[in-house]
Amino acid sequence: MKYFFIPGCLVMLMMAACSPSSKTNKEYRKQAKEYARILQEYPVRDSAGLNYAGDWVGTTNFSMRRPNFVVIHHTAQNSCEQTLKTFTIPRTQVSAHYVICKDGTVHHMLNDLLRAHHAGVSKWGNNADLNSSSVGIEIDNNGVDSFSNQQMMSLLVLLGRLKRAYNIPTANFIGHADIAPGRKVDPNRTFPWQRLAEQGYGYWYDTTGVQVPADFNPVQALRIIGYTIQKPESAIASFKLHFVPSDSSIVITEEERKILFSLQKKYE
Template identity: 50%
Template sequence: MRSFYPLYIVLLVGIIITSCGSNPYTKTNRIYKKQVKNYSKKLQQFPTRENQNESALNYGEYWVGTTNFNMRKPNYVVLHHTAQDSVGQTLNTFTLPRTQVSSHYVIAKNGEIYHMLDDYFRAWHGGAGKWGNNTDLNSSSLGIEIDNNGKEQFTDLQIISLIDILKVLKDKYNIPAENFIGHSDIAPSRKVDPNANFPWERLAEEGFGLWYDEAEVKTLKLEAEFFKPNPLAIHLNTRLNNRIPFIDKLVFPEVIPADFNIENALKIIGFDTSDLEAAKSAFKLHFIQKNLEQPFGTYDLKVLYIMHKKYL
């Protein structure tokens, strides 16, 4: 009888250890598998002659299945910050049916990646939004959530893991560089993620998103700046009047025309300008990342001019 207790204790400890080491999302994983199975059954329901005849549509005499098709593929990646307190809270949120939100990937602060949904499935991460003429980004994009409360810096481990994911996705689905965008880009009046700490320039250097050259911004001039009277212009007119052939050696800065249209430029990039001020704010959040409370200024205008040409 005495030997029973040590054995019982060992078994109990073993059960506890096994329980602690098991996946806490086993139950929701079973629900995931069940839903995938149901969708799989739907895809295998062929339009037979019998159920075609039950339709009011004027079908042909027999069903003909094409041999030329494949799976739909994502063409955008939309990046988010979670705006929650921990990766655990986010994973829990994305496994509760009542929240009605999800994402394909979640990246923890330590760089761990949680792949929550197959890339070919439609996640509920973008909500109501628009990019160019696309009004259903959920159907054509992958959502990546990064554990961040919305105010803090992103960790180096997170960004390293993010870049690793993006490399795989870009190569696998042939996603264009300009199609790596933020939630605030597609929903400027509703969202501000990823926040101003997000390293868009670093991502662009890796081929995910577009960016600009700071030196180009410095040399770019507004038409009003370039053509106002100044000593150089007076000197130039004098030399031209004296017909001294040195004009070809001059390098003139690029000039933004006076009729440059901010709204059209934002549209060319992809922003929804139905709320123009929100679109301008979203542009600043992505491409300027400072002085966000200030009105759209000369520097912002110059960056917008450069960026809209990249998207043409």
């Protein structure tokens, strides 16, 4: 095997040893080591800058935080390469655990047990810090196009692994628009949520034979499912984006009341 030298890196012929990720991988390792150093620190200095060394008794019963949600996004960018660059520039302060390209390639960008910056200001049920409790998956998509079959096949494999690894409940596979109604609309209307639900990643409805009670409150059903109802019209829009993508109105039809009633029973 022949080698040749380029300032800054040794390159094997026919191999891109000086890949664009080399620098960011180095920064990742540096930051991970710094966090590891802090975790191993003794005497312990807490976030308030106080030293409690005299009162410190190290417990033997602890573990890493584990994700309990998966939040799915579209990148709203024009290529996987553009997204990878965006997520490796410090000034952007945005990231995800995984990025899935149009050809199905999956880039794992952050350890699942670490906190990515993908959810932003968001809420689902009583959880107001999704970044701290979720895995973020970004799918390469400009926000309008449909998702490729290669992407969906890779996504389903990844979701299966995450569900098994962390025992993530079926109800906790959600979209960015679900947790940030009125602020986010991803993944877009072409995303096949029903296909995911059929594989056990999120719930879907069945309105066969459904009789909606006269006192049924559709807005409260949205709350039970997980949506924040501070702005009901935004919650309705996000609900429809996920479950009734063909309807972009904020009026709940009789059929959609049945859908909500069916879903409420699953999430209760």
